Amino acid sequence: MQAGSAKSSQTLSAESANIVELKNISKSFPGVIANRDISLQVARATIHAIVGENGAGKSTLMKILYGLHQPDSGTISVNGYVTQFKSPSEAIAAGVGMVHQHFMLADNLTVLENIILGSEPTKIGVLSLGDARKQVKEIATSIGVEIDLDLPISELGVGQRQRVEILKVLFRGAEILVLDEPTAVLVPQEVDELFTNLRKLVATGTTIIFISHKLDEVLAVSDEITVIRQGSTVATVLPKSVDRLKLAEMMVGSDLPSHGKRTTKVGATIQLAAHNLTVLGKDNKNPVQNVSFNVAEGEIVGIAGVDGNGQFELCEALLGLVASQGTIEISGTDVSKLSIRERLKKGLAYIPFDRQREGLMLGASLWENSLLGHEQQLSRGPMIDLAAAKNSCREIIERFGVTTPNELVPAFVLSGGNQQKLVVGRNLATAPKILIAAHPTRGIDVGAQAAVWEEIRRSRDAGMSVLLVSADLEEVLGLSDRILVMFDGEIAAELDPKSATPQILGKYMTGTR
Amino acid sequence: MITKSKNSRLLMFVVGALAVISSVRLWTGQDALTSSSTIGTALRLTVPILLAGMAGLWAERCGVLNIGIEGMMIFGTWFGAWGAWQSGPWVGLVLAILGGMLGGLIHAVATVRFNIDQVISGVVINLLAFFGVRYLSDLVYVGKPGGGISQSPPQKWALPRFNLPILSGGEVAGWKSPDVLGRLETNRWFIIGDFGGITRGLTSDLSWATVIAIAVVPLSAWLLWRTRFGLRLRSSGESPVAAESLGIKVNHLRYYGLLISGGLAGLAGGTLSIVASSYYRQGQTAGRGFIGLATMIFGNWRPSGVLTGAMLFGYAEGIKLVASDSITALFLFIAAVSVMFFVLAVLRRKRTQIFVALGVFVLSAVAYRTIDTVPESLTQSLPYVVTIVVLATANQRLRPPAMAGVPFRPGEPH
Structure with missing residues (x-):
C-alpha cells in the first residue's frame, strides 16, 4: 500500500503535464488480439487524435480507458494517478467521458432524461428535474449549443444527437472527452460546427481524445496525432510535421494506391x-x-x-x-x-447500407455468409456443396484481403472493415x-x-x-x-x-x- | 396554460361520452348500462386485469417480455388462498404477492442470469404454475373439508368492504351518512342519473384491495417517471447498451423490474382468490394474464393507458355478468360514438377514418336493429373481441420500450 502510493506520487511529479497516460496496454478477445503493448500520452487541454485502420484497436483502447473493457496487462494513469477502471462509472468519476461511434442514446427517452441518466440529481431518490434542466441549459450555452430538452431522441437529427452525447458527457463533469469517429455521420457544415464547439471546450481546459480515420480533419483540428496499426502504436506526431499521404502510409504500413485517373471510357x-x-x-x-x-x-x-x-x-x-x-x-x-x-x-448486385443488419448473419460462419445468394451455384441437388462453398469463401478472403484466422469463424469476430470486404467480395465474385x-x-x-x-x-x-x-x-x-x-x-x-x-x-x- | 386546456378537453370528452351513453340508456330503457351495480361489478373485474397489465408494464419497461404473468397470477391465487385460509385475508394478500414474486424471480434467473429465451421462459412458468399448484393442492388441500385437488377449503373471513361517507352512504363512527350519489342515481335524469350511477358504483361497496390496486397506477407512474430508480429501469428497457455505458447495472434493474412485475401479478391472482371469491379454484385466472398484456399494449406501455384499457375490459365483462340483455344497447352506443368520430374525421379530412367510422356505424346499427338476444357464448367472447379490435386499430401509434425482449449480456464487445 505504502509503496503503491509512493509510486503514484512519483508519477504525478514526473509527468503532470500529461492528463492521460496509457502504458503497455494489451487486450485480446477470443481469436483476436485487439491491443498489443500500446502506449499513449495525452497532454492537458489539447485535442489529441488517434488514427488507425478499423480493427487496428483504437476503439478497444478507448473502451479500456473508459472502463468498458479491462486490459489484460498494462497501466492507465489519469491526472497522474495510476488507476484501474472496473466499470464506466469509475471512469466517469475520474473525469473520463466517452461519445461512442454508435450513439448510446435511448430513442424513446427525452433529451433531458438521456443527459442525466446515470448521474441524476436527486433528493432522496426523487429526480430533481428542475435543477437538472438548469444545469444542462448552462452547459449547453457555454459551448454554444441550442437544443429542446423535452423532445424524445427519436425526433432529433444525427448532428443534434451527437450534441446530446457531448452534453451528456460534460454533464458528468468530464475533463477528458473521448470522441469515437465523431464526424463519420456528419455533413461538412455540421463537422465545422462540431469543431467550433470542441475548440471552445479546449479553451475551458477540457482535454479531447479524437478517434478518426478522416485524415484531413485530423490534420486540421488536432494538436497531436498518435497512429495505431495492428494493435500497436506506430508513432505520435505533430500535424505540422506530416501530410495526408505520410499519415496514411503510417496507418497502413505500405504505399497506398492513389486516386488514379481512369484510363478506360464509359460505354x-x-x-x-x-x-x-x-x-x-x-x-x-x-x-x-x-x-x-x-x-x-x-x-x-x-x-x-x-x-x-x-x-x-x-x-x-x-x-x-x-x-x-x-x-x-x-x-x-x-x-x-x-x-x-x-x-x-x-x-444486379447490392451492397447494403448496413452490413451488420442487412449484409451479414453475424452469428453464422464466414463461408455461410459468402454462400448467401449463391446457393444455387454452390449446391449439388438439394444439398449444399460444402467443399465448394468453403472454397469459394477462401477465394473471396484471399482476393479481397479479409483478415481472419479462417473461413469457419462467425462473422461477428471480424472488424467492421473486414466484414465489409467480405460483403463486397460476395457481390463482386460473380461479376455482376x-x-x-x-x-x-x-x-x-x-x-x-x-x-x-x-x-x-x-x-x-x-x-x-x-x-x-x-x-x-x-x-x-x-x-x-x-x-x-x-x-x-x-x-x-x-x-x-x-x-x-x-x-x-x-x-x-x-x-x- | 397547456394543462388547463388539456383538462377542459378531458372534461368535454367525459361530458360528451356521458351524454351519448345517457341518450342510449333513455332510448333503450336499459338502466343497467350505467347502474351502480354494473359499474361496481366492472370495477371489481377491472382490478385483476389492471394489476396484470401493470405487471406486464413493469417487466417490459425494464426490458423483459413477461408471457408468464398468467402463471405468476396462478401462484398468487394459490398462495393467497392458502394464506387467507390459514391466517386471514391480509396475510393471504401478502403471500399472494410473495408467490407471484417467486414466479418473477424464476423468470429473472432464467432470462437475465442464464439468457434463456424470454418467451420460452414465460411459457414454462405458465405450465410450471398450473401443474405446480395442482401438486401443492394434492399435498395440502385434499382431504380438508371443502378442499380438493382443484380447489381450496373456503376462507372464514373476507376483507372488509366500505362505502365512502356522504357520497355513497358510508358510516363514520356509527353515524349513517347520507347517500348523495345513490339519490342522484335513483332519479334517472338525463346525464345526472348516469353520473350518479357511475360514481356511486366507483365509491360504494369498496374493498381495500381495490383501493390498493388503483393506487398502484399513480404510484408506478411516479416511480417510473419521477425517481432515479424509475429512469434507470426504463433506460434498461430502452437502451441497455447506453445504460451500461453510463455505469448502470442493467441486469440488477431487470431483477428488480421482474420482482415487481411478479409481485403485481401475484397480487392480481390474490384479488381473484381472496376478494372476488373466498377460495382458490383451478383455472381461476381464466386467461386474465394475457388480457392484462393486451391492456398493456392498448395502454401504450403507460400506467394511465393500462388503467383505461383495464376499465374497458372490466366494463365489457361486467355488463355481460350483470345484464347480458343490455349488450344490444351497447351496439347503439357504439353506433352513436362512431357518428361522433365520423363528424370529427370529416372536420379533419382524414379519409380512412371517415370510412372506418362509417363502416362501424353501419355494422353496429344493423346489429342493433336485427339482433334481439346475443347468445351466451358471444357475450362471453366480448372482451376478447374488444382486445382484437383495439390491438388492430391502435397498432400505428404504439411506442413500446425499444429493447424489450432483447437479451442483454453485459461487458461484451458491441
Missing part, C-alpha cells in the same frame, strides 16, 4: 435506368419522388446525400424490396414487375452487370477502403455499371463519373465530379442551395 449502352420512380410514403410525404437517371456500361454514378433523404428507399425500390411507381429497366427491359430474385438473375453499392466503405479504414475502391474500379473497367450511394464526399468525388445529389426524396442536382467541391456538394445535400 454507350444503358444498363440501368429509372424513369419517374416514386416510392409512396406512409404519410403524405413520399420518400422518393419522381427520380429518373440512367447508368451506362462501365460508368459509376454517384448519389450523394445526407442519410434519410430517400437513398435507402431508392435502393430498395431498384432491388424490388419495396413497391414503387414508375419504371426500372435493366439492359433495356422493364423489370419493375419482376421479383427480387429475377432481378438479381439479370445481373450492375452494382448498387450503398456506403461501400462506411466506417472502414483507409487500407480496406482503398482495396474496395480498387475492386470497384477494376469491375467498372470490365464494363460493370455502378450506382454508388455515399455520404462520404471524398468517395463520391473520387470514384464517380457523374454525381447526382439527393435531397428530400428528389434529385436536387447533377454535377460533374471534376468541377464539384465538397462545399458545393454539402450545400445541395443540406438543401441550402
